[in-house]
Amino acid sequence: MAEDGPPTRELEAMSLESKVKWSKYSKRVLIKSILGRGDGGVALAGEKVIVGGWVKTGREQGKGQFAFLELNDGSCPANLQVIVDSSVRALGDLVPTGTCVVVQGELKKPPEGTKQNVELKVTDVLEVGSVDPIKYPIPKTKLRLDFLRDFVHLRPRTNTISAIARIRNALAFATHTFFQKHGFLYVQTPIITTSDCEGAGEMFQVTTLFSEAEKVEKELKENPLPSDADIEAAKLLVKEKGELISHLKSLKASKEEISASVVELTKAKENLAKMEERSKLTAGIPRKDGKVDYSHDFFARQAFLTVSGQLQVETFACALSSVYTFGPTFRAENSHTSRHLAEFWMVEPEIAFANLVDDMNCAEDYVRFLCQWLLDNCLDDMEFMVKNFDKTAIDRLKMVSSTPFKRITYTEAIELLKDVKDKAFENKVEWGIDLASEHERYLTEVHFKKPVIVYNYPKKIKAFYMRVNEDNQTVAAMDVLVPKVGELIGGSQREERYDNIVERINEMGLPIEPYEWYLDLRRYGTVTHSGFGLGFERMILFATGLDNIRDVIPFPRYPGKADL
Ligand code: 4AD
Ligand code: MG
Numbered sequence: 001m002a003e004d005g006p007p008t009r010e011l012e013a014m015s016l017e018s019k020v021k022w023s024k025y026s027k028r029v030l031i032k033s034i035l036g037r038g039d040g041g042v043a044l045a046g047e048k049v050i051v052g053g054w055v056k057t058g059r060e061q062g063k064g065q066f067a068f069l070e071l072n073d074g075s076c077p078a079n080l081q082v083i084v085d086s087s088v089r090a091l092g093d094l095v096p097t098g099t100c101v102v103v104q105g106e107l108k109k110p111p112e113g114t115k116q117n118v119e120l121k122v123t124d125v126l127e128v129g130s131v132d133p134i135k136y137p138i139p140k141t142k143l144r145l146d147f148l149r150d151f152v153h154l155r156p157r158t159n160t161i162s163a164i165a166r167i168r169n170a171l172a173f174a175t176h177t178f179f180q181k182h183g184f185l186y187v188q189t190p191i192i193t194t195s196d197c198e199g200a201g202e203m204f205q206v207t208t209l210f211s212e213a214e215k216v217e218k219e220l221k222e223n224p225l226p227s228d229a230d231i232e233a234a235k236l237l238v239k240e241k242g243e244l245i246s247h248l249k250s251l252k253a254s255k256e257e258i259s260a261s262v263v264e265l266t267k268a269k270e271n272l273a274k275m276e277e278r279s280k281l282t283a284g285i286p287r288k289d290g291k292v293d294y295s296h297d298f299f300a301r302q303a304f305l306t307v308s309g310q311l312q313v314e315t316f317a318c319a320l321s322s323v324y325t326f327g328p329t330f331r332a333e334n335s336h337t338s339r340h341l342a343e344f345w346m347v348e349p350e351i352a353f354a355n356l357v358d359d360m361n362c363a364e365d366y367v368r369f370l371c372q373w374l375l376d377n378c379l380d381d382m383e384f385m386v387k388n389f390d391k392t393a394i395d396r397l398k399m400v401s402s403t404p405f406k407r408i409t410y411t412e413a414i415e416l417l418k419d420v421k422d423k424a425f426e427n428k429v430e431w432g433i434d435l436a437s438e439h440e441r442y443l444t445e446v447h448f449k450k451p452v453i454v455y456n457y458p459k460k461i462k463a464f465y466m467r468v469n470e471d472n473q474t475v476a477a478m479d480v481l482v483p484k485v486g487e488l489i490g491g492s493q494r495e496e497r498y499d500n501i502v503e504r505i506n507e508m509g510l511p512i513e514p515y516e517w518y519l520d521l522r523r524y525g526t527v528t529h530s531g532f533g534l535g536f537e538r539m540i541l542f543a544t545g546l547d548n549i550r551d552v553i554p555f556p557r558y559p560g561k562a563d564l
Contacts, residue, residue, distance in 0.1 A: 020047050020107075028052045032075035034107065036380075040117030045109040051080060051120065052102040052127070054157055057140050058095030067091040069101065071120075074162050077384050081110070081119040089125045097140040098157065100129030145551045152555055152563050160388065163381040164552050167374065168540055172326070174373035175347050175536075178366055179324045184349060187316045189309030189325040194301060195514040197311050198463050202333045203304035204342075209285050209297050217283050226275045234272040241265035305330035308533060309348050311465070311518055314494065317350035317529055318521045324349040326536075334559050338548040339437070339485065341537060343557040350531035356467075356476040356493040359530035360453050363480050363489050364405045366534070367451065371401035374543055382543075390545020396483060397543060405451040410435075410474065413443060413454050422446075434461045440479075440486035451488075452481045464504040465518075466492040478532070485542045491532020498522040 021033040029049040034041040053073035060067045065086055070079035082103055084094060094101060105122040133139070138154050148155040155161045176186065192206050226234075245261045286293040294302050306312075309325040316323045326347045333340065349362060374382055375397050385393045408416070417429045417439055423446070427436040435454070444452045455478035459468055466475035480489035495501040501522055505512055512519075540552040550556040555564055 020044055020049055026052070028073075028102065030075040031071065031073045031078065031080045034118065035078045035080060036076050041107065042109065042117045044107045044118060047107045048105070049107060049120065050102065050104045050126065051082070052100070053080070055095065055097055055099040055101065056159075057097060058099065060091050060095055064091065067095050069094060071101065071103075072159075072162075074156075074165075076166075077159060077163055077380050081116045082122060083119060084122040084125065088122055093128060093130045094125070096131045096133040096136070098131040098133075098136045098138060100127070101125060102127035145546075145548065149550055149556065149561075150563075156554075159384065161551070163384045164540065164544060164546070165554070166381050167378050167385075167544060168536075168552065168554075170374060170378045171370055171536070171539060171543070174370050174377075175326060175366075177373075178369045179349060182322070182362075184322040184324045184351075185316070185320050187313050187320075187323045187325050189306070189312040189327060191306055191328065192299075192303050193306045193312070194299070194303050195311055195518070196304065196510075197306070197308040197465075199508055199510050200307070200333075200463075202331045203307055204330050204332045206299075206303045206305060207294075207297050209292070209294075212296075213283065213285055216281055220281065220283060223278075225281065226279055231272070231275050231279060234268070234275050237268045238265065238272050241268045307331055308346060310350065310531060310533065313348055313350045313531070314518070314521060314529065317352045317531070318525070318527055321352040322349070336559060337437075338550075339538065339541070341549055341553060341556060341558055342562075344549075344553065345536035347534045347536055348531060350529060352527045352529045354493075354530045355528060356455060356478060356530060359491050359493060359532055360405075360407065360455065360478050363478070363491060363532050363534070364451075364453070367405075367480065367482070367488070367539075368401045370539060371397040371543070375401065385544045385546075390484075393543065393545040396545070400451060400482070403450050405453050405480070406448045407453045407455065408443075409456045410454055410458065411456070413439075416447065417442065432458050432460065435479075437486045440481045441483070444481040444486070445483045449483070451483075454479050454481060459504075462492070464508045464510060465494050465501070467495045468500055468504070476530075480532075480534075482542050484545060485538050487535075488538050488542060489532050489534045491530065493528070493530040496522060496526045496528055498526065 020029045022028070023030055028051055031051060031053060034044055034049070037043070051071060051073065053071040056070040056072050056079050058067055058069045067084045069082040069084065071082045072079045082105070084091060084103070093099065103120065103122045104124040104126055105120045107118050108121050110116045110119045137151050138157055143158065145160065148158060148161065156165060179186070196203055241261065241264050245258060245265060248258050248261055286296040294300070297303070306329055308329055309327055313323055313325040324347065327345065328343055329346045330343050331340075332342065349366075351358060351362065375394070382394050382397065411431065413435065414429060414431050417425070420442065423442060425436070425438055425442075427433065427438065429439065443454070444450070455476070456469060456474040457477045458473060459466070459475045462475050462477045466477045468475055476493035478491050479487050482488045495504060498519065501519065502512070505515060537549050537552050540546075541549055544552065546552055550558060
């Protein structure tokens with residue numbers, strides 16, 4: 001069988017000398033490999049293919065003589081026009097939007113004057129997954145994205161969510177390509193952790209104490225605890241059985257008789273042990289000295305979902321030099337904004353022998369690489385975004401991929417914002433504030449009209465691990481701000497000096513114990529190192545121009561919402 005041939009013998013004949021590319025692991029030709037060619041599929045006229053997909057729109061024509069189906073299989077934004085004659089199969093259940101069909105037929109050049117380059121004339125309908133159009137929640141009318149959030153399991157069928165899925169996939173691939181190309185090693189950091197990286201206390205706790213407590217509660221309802229009298233009676237029975245054995249021995253009873261009594265004694269002892277164990281069961285969460293006793297919890301200590309893989313990935317940077325992690329992170333902040341999720345993905349490179357300037361250079365190159373990648377690999381989906389959501393999306397990618405980012409210090413940013421006359425900010429501007437989204441967006445959208453890297457922030461508003469500058473007021477931190485989004489990246493040079501980092505942990509009122517292992521990286525063979533975190537969904541917002549972060553992650557989680 002040819003490398004790209006269809007997977008069964010019956011289909012082999014069709015692919016021999018075929019100009020189309022057969023999918024190796026499903027019995028069909030991807031619609032992208034027909035319509036995504038430079039000629040839009042024109043040269044494939046006359047080829048016999050099988051395609052599968054979901055009907056976007058279907059209509060019967062010629063008084064029910066034939067049906068036109070716009071078929072999409074998710075491989076590209078374009079639909080393949082499929083024509084089914086009523087002599088091939090009854091047409092009624094093929095046309096509703098959402099119907100799944102697998103059809104076999106011949107690609108044809110359509111009549112002059114139609115917009116298609118190629119269409120499929122069906123000779124056989126191989127499979128149908130029908131839809132009741134009255135009940136199907138995703139009709140073909142244009143649907144609002146917030147409406148679709150109630151159907152996260154069906155929304156991938158829409159043009160928008162499928163385009164975003166392809167863009168997201170491309171950005172993930174581009175991420176690995178960029179870092180692999182520059183010699184970074186991909187490290188998988190844990191999702192469950194015992195240390196709070198950002199020290200902001202916005203962590204989801206991981207515990208089995210509640211489910212255990214519920215189990216005990218249920219068990220006690222079904223099987224009440226043994227009373228003291230029950231236990232006393234069980235003890236008495238053990239005593240009696242013991243005495244009986246001594247008595248039998250003194251009477252020189254037979255071996256069989258004694259063994260039988262020993263069996264009974266063992267049983268009585270087991271029963272007592274069980275009762276005593278059960279009597280220790282208490283309903284509710286175990287407590288000690290007025291506090292929850294986590295020694296009874298699954299990890300025998302408090303544990304959380306990670307807010308960032310940074311601290312752990314630093315352990316590998318401090319051994320393997322250039323590394324990155326890319327995974328889900330969790331924040332239990334009660335934010336209802338269009339830029340925050342409770343579960344989001346972060347790309348976090350960490351570079352040894354690198355200072356803040358190296359870090360900024362890496363962040364800038366990475367973001368520009370992502371933009372260029374989308375222009376090179378996802379232009380059809382980006383054109384869809386331009387047409388439907390943001391006219392400037394492609395121009396923005398072009399601008400970012402070709403323009404050096406502006407770099408200013410936090411102090412310069414504050415001075416600049418203080419002088420702003422054309423806009424009244426809701427949040428007061430003064431040295432020491434954490435820049436609000438309105439300030440960030442003003443800098444990047446209005447003032448510089450390009451990505452801006454703000455660096456050297458006041459230490460008071462930044463995390464403990466950031467390197468303190470000579471002035472002892474600021475830290476070697478940097479944020480990359482981009483139009484549409486504001487903060488896309490947060491990063492810093494890390495505090496590699498043991499005494500300084502201990503001081504910072506204490507200053508911030510954090511407990512030392514959970515960070516002891518992190519301090520070891522400074523105790524033994526410490527190294528200048530830097531890194532950053534790019535919010536993956538924010539990058540997708542920036543690229544697509546969509547307004548809400550809940551629409552660019554497959555399964556959004558935010559306060560009050562965790563479907564599926
Ligand atoms: O600035 P942050 O909090 O930085 C860190 O977590 C560092 N440990 C990263 C590092 O140096 N390795 O988060 C990094 C980025 C932000 O710039 C933002 O793009 C995104 O993560 N982000 C969020 N995205 C969606 N929802 C949220 N709740 C987010 N919080 C941060
Ligand atoms: Mg940040």
